[in-house]
Amino acid sequence: MRAIETNSLTKRYDTTTAVDAVDLSISQGTVYGFLGPNGAGKTTTMRMLTGLTVPTSGSASVAGASITDRDRLRPHIGYLPEEPPLYEQVTAYEQLEYVAGLRDLPHNETQSRIDDLLTRLDLSPSDASTRIADYSKGMRQKVAYVQAILHDPDVVFLDEPTSGLDPRAARTIRELIRELTDSGTTVFLSTHILPVVEEVADTIGILYGGELVAEDSPEQLTKRAETGEARTLEEVFLEITSTDPAEQHSPEAVDG
Amino acid sequence: MGAGLLFPSLAFAGFVYIFADAIRDAGSFALPPFARGTVAVIWLFGVFVATQRVASARPRIDAEPLILTTVSARTVVGGLFVAETLRVLAYLGLPTLVLTVGSAYLFGSIASILVIPMAAILLAVTAVVVGMVLGYAVALLVATSPFVARHKTVLGGVAAIAAMAVYLLVTLPQVGGIDQAALAWVPIGWLADLAVIGTSVQGSLIRATSIVFGSVAIVVLGGVLVEREATRLWFTDPVSGHEETTLESTGSGTEETTDWLADSIRPLVLPSKIPRPMRRVAQWSVLKTRRDPRRLNFLLLPVVMLGSVFISSGIQSGSLWSLLGPACAAVLPWVAGATFAMNPFGDEGAVLPVTLLSLPGSTYVRGLMIPGIVFGLTLVTLTTGITMFAGSYGPVTVYGIVGVGLLSTLVAVATAPAVGMWFPRFSAISIGQSREVIPPRLFTTGIHFISTTVPAGFLALLVINPELARAVVAGVVGYLPAILLQLIASGDGGLLISGAMWFGDLGTRVQGIDIDLFRRTAGGLLLLGGILVAVLSYQLAVRRFERYSPPM
Numbered sequence: 001m002r003a004i005e006t007n008s009l010t011k012r013y014d015t016t017t018a019v020d021a022v023d024l025s026i027s028q029g030t031v032y033g034f035l036g037p038n039g040a041g042k043t044t045t046m047r048m049l050t051g052l053t054v055p056t057s058g059s060a061s062v063a064g065a066s067i068t069d070r071d072r073l074r075p076h077i078g079y080l081p082e083e084p085p086l087y088e089q090v091t092a093y094e095q096l097e098y099v100a101g102l103r104d105l106p107h108n109e110t111q112s113r114i115d116d117l118l119t120r121l122d123l124s125p126s127d128a129s130t131r132i133a134d135y136s137k138g139m140r141q142k143v144a145y146v147q148a149i150l151h152d153p154d155v156v157f158l159d160e161p162t163s164g165l166d167p168r169a170a171r172t173i174r175e176l177i178r179e180l181t182d183s184g185t186t187v188f189l190s191t192h193i194l195p196v197v198e199e200v201a202d203t204i205g206i207l208y209g210g211e212l213v214a215e216d217s218p219e220q221l222t223k224r225a226e227t228g229e230a231r232t233l234e235e236v237f238l239e240i241t242s243t244d245p246a247e248q249h250s251p252e253a254v255d256g
Numbered sequence: 257m258g259a260g261l262l263f264p265s266l267a268f269a270g271f272v273y274i275f276a277d278a279i280r281d282a283g284s285f286a287l288p289p290f291a292r293g294t295v296a297v298i299w300l301f302g303v304f305v306a307t308q309r310v311a312s313a314r315p316r317i318d319a320e321p322l323i324l325t326t327v328s329a330r331t332v333v334g335g336l337f338v339a340e341t342l343r344v345l346a347y348l349g350l351p352t353l354v355l356t357v358g359s360a361y362l363f364g365s366i367a368s369i370l371v372i373p374m375a376a377i378l379l380a381v382t383a384v385v386v387g388m389v390l391g392y393a394v395a396l397l398v399a400t401s402p403f404v405a406r407h408k409t410v411l412g413g414v415a416a417i418a419a420m421a422v423y424l425l426v427t428l429p430q431v432g433g434i435d436q437a438a439l440a441w442v443p444i445g446w447l448a449d450l451a452v453i454g455t456s457v458q459g460s461l462i463r464a465t466s467i468v469f470g471s472v473a474i475v476v477l478g479g480v481l482v483e484r485e486a487t488r489l490w491f492t493d494p495v496s497g498h499e500e501t502t503l504e505s506t507g508s509g510t511e512e513t514t515d516w517l518a519d520s521i522r523p524l525v526l527p528s529k530i531p532r533p534m535r536r537v538a539q540w541s542v543l544k545t546r547r548d549p550r551r552l553n554f555l556l557l558p559v560v561m562l563g564s565v566f567i568s569s570g571i572q573s574g575s576l577w578s579l580l581g582p583a584c585a586a587v588l589p590w591v592a593g594a595t596f597a598m599n600p601f602g603d604e605g606a607v608l609p610v611t612l613l614s615l616p617g618s619t620y621v622r623g624l625m626i627p628g629i630v631f632g633l634t635l636v637t638l639t640t641g642i643t644m645f646a647g648s649y650g651p652v653t654v655y656g657i658v659g660v661g662l663l664s665t666l667v668a669v670a671t672a673p674a675v676g677m678w679f680p681r682f683s684a685i686s687i688g689q690s691r692e693v694i695p696p697r698l699f700t701t702g703i704h705f706i707s708t709t710v711p712a713g714f715l716a717l718l719v720i721n722p723e724l725a726r727a728v729v730a731g732v733v734g735y736l737p738a739i740l741l742q743l744i745a746s747g748d749g750g751l752l753i754s755g756a757m758w759f760g761d762l763g764t765r766v767q768g769i770d771i772d773l774f775r776r777t778a779g780g781l782l783l784l785g786g787i788l789v790a791v792l793s794y795q796l797a798v799r800r801f802e803r804y805s806p807p808m
């Protein structure tokens with residue numbers, strides 16, 4: 001069973017096609033780096049895969065559950081949206097206990113897991129007892145990350161998980177992502193920080209104008225198909241998503 | 257507030273038109289102290305609103321870093337002052353126009369065209385500038401004093417209640433023994449002397465002149481003060497008003513753990529028998545309300561409006577307690593339903609996607625209903641029971657009205673999530689209030705208020721006075737349409753008159769129904785209708801949650 005499988009997944013808003021017939025097939029226990037310029041349709045794709053947005057056409061399943069069946073999908077997924085989904089007037093402990101309670105996680109084990117994860121992300125019990133309104137951007141991001149993985153989901157969707165984090169915290173997140181995949185969790189990672197993707201992703205997909213224009217392993221993607229000359233992921237990304245037709249590489253050539 | 261100004265303005269216009277000759281014939285008379293006092297009351301109300309808006313809703317400015325590094329604080333203060341003044345003038349516009357045209361029509365006074373708008377503008381600018389001075393002073397206190405910052409909600413609530421009490425004392429002389437005339441000494445009331453120049457009402461020219469210069473002085477001095485306060489506020493790092501939660505355990509072991517959410521809502525307690533996901537939704541809802549009680553401001557308007565009407569008519573008729581019990585049974589259920597679940601999606605805010613992905617709709621909706629049921633039923637039973645006994649009703653009537661309250665609470669609690677979820681509000685900016693607080697839509701509040709209080713009020717009437725209830729139904733479904741149709745037909749006959757006669761007959765037939773039969777039938781229909789609406793609302797809310805796609 002594939003962790004994520006989509007078949008011509010499409011989303012249209014009136015006359016605009018946000019996501020155009022995207023086909024994905026992502027193996028269990030891997031990291032899928034999802035790249036694309038602003039407005040390419042990455043967030044819309046993630047929202048469809050998490051069941052938050054209904055596709056216009058096409059189908060998809062996540063951990064074997066259809067994305068249109070929220071009841072079946074819910075236990076299998078975790079989602080960290082770009083804006084940390086936190087309520088400002090509560091503490092991190094209250095926020096995390098709330099989300100754990102919604103999923104009916106065992107109370108004692110959850111508290112211990114919360115403490116472990118927060119400690120790994122350098123958030124002290126004192127920090128966690130302070131209202132989120134007083135947090136820095138990075139602290140919010142850490143709490144939101146813990147919230148997304150608290151229930152040990154089969155597939156976790158991370159939208160810019162290292163945004164606003166200092167280098168140490170960003171490194172910890174990358175390590176945690178690797179630990180997740182080691183334990184069999186599939187990570188669908190969307191970020192603009194290309195070195196992060198290059199480091200942790202097993203496969204990279206590039207979305208441009210709603211279409212999946214390239215998909216391969218980081219090594220293959222950065223190796224020019226014709227000459228075998230190595231380039232950085234940034235160069236590949238800029239070439240594929242260039243608005244200048246002369247600069248633009250044909251997706252077929254890049255797609256390994 | 258708009259409606260509150262529209263209807264008196266229209267009523268005044270009608271009054272002037274109908275009694276124009278009588279007023280002209282009355283000749284010249286001295287400006288009564290009551291008029292000056294009324295102007296003073298309006299001004300004080302304006303100051304209160306402006307203070308409240310500045311202190312609690314908008315002490316800081318949009319895009320603050322950009323604005324404060326682009327223009328001077330004086331420019332910002334000036335802009336805010338102009339915006340607030342225009343806002344007040346938008347409300348004062350219609351009454352001012354009606355007064356001006358009415359005065360010019362009644363007294364043929366050209367001067368009124370100048371002095372009445374001038375008085376209105378001076379009233380607005382002075383109220384705004386004084387309100388801003390007080391508002392920024394309060395905001396500065398909140399920003400610099402940890403004690404005030406920590407207890408700002410309680411202190412604000414006490415101040416609002418005190419202001420409301422003063423307002424009631426002045427507007428309901430039966431309660432406080434003082435009326436508007438007692439405030440005639442407040443100099444701002446001299447604007448009335450300015451407004452009557454050129455009419456047959458004799459004011460004081462000295463007072464009129466004094467208040468013009470006085471107002472200018474208030475605006476200039478107030479402007480300087482506001483600029484200083486605002487500058488200090490905007491360039492001060494505010495103290496934190498949040499207390500750290502006490503940790504009773506480290507949570508590192510499994511033998512001793514803390515239930516943070518349960519601790520945070522104490523002394524309120526929800527039964528531990530409630531399944532955990534549902535209990536968490538309920539605790540979350542209570543906690544959010546507790547941490548940010550300003551989100552309940554929307555409850556105040558209908559409660560204060562109805563409350564003042566009930567208290568006023570109760571005092572005038574000498575039967576305050578007789579009215580209070582049934583009023584509690586009709587209105588408190590709405591409060592119980594609306595307090596925790598009137599805008600569930602908007603209240604979730606950024607957390608909404610996580611909530612949608614974490615639990616089934618049925619669990620969420622039940623969780624939302626729990627605080628209303630647990631705390632609402634208790635509140636309604638106690639308050640209604642006590643006020644009914646105080647109203648000297650017999651035990652059967654007391655039980656009947658308490659039963660009405662309980663049924664209405666269940667209906668209100670079940671319908672609130674459905675109404676709130678179908679018409680969520682996510683933005684606070686559009687209503688011009690605080691940027692942090694997202695109240696429900698006025699539409700949802702109105703729909704829920706009417707659909708719960710009207711049937712509850714009618715049920716209460718059925719219990720207390722079934723004859724009056726029958727007369728109300730006969731009037732609404734029969735006599736009133738008959739009268740309207742007759743007015744429209746203007747005696748021309750034909751279909752409209754036939755319709756009017758049919759409605760008239762219907763009213764008579766309703767009035768002829770045996771009172772016991774009417775009571776049983778109407779009561780039974782409302783009971784069944786209430787249960788049906790509650791069940792359907794619950795299902796609707798669950799379906800809405802399951803299919804909801806939050807905005808990006």
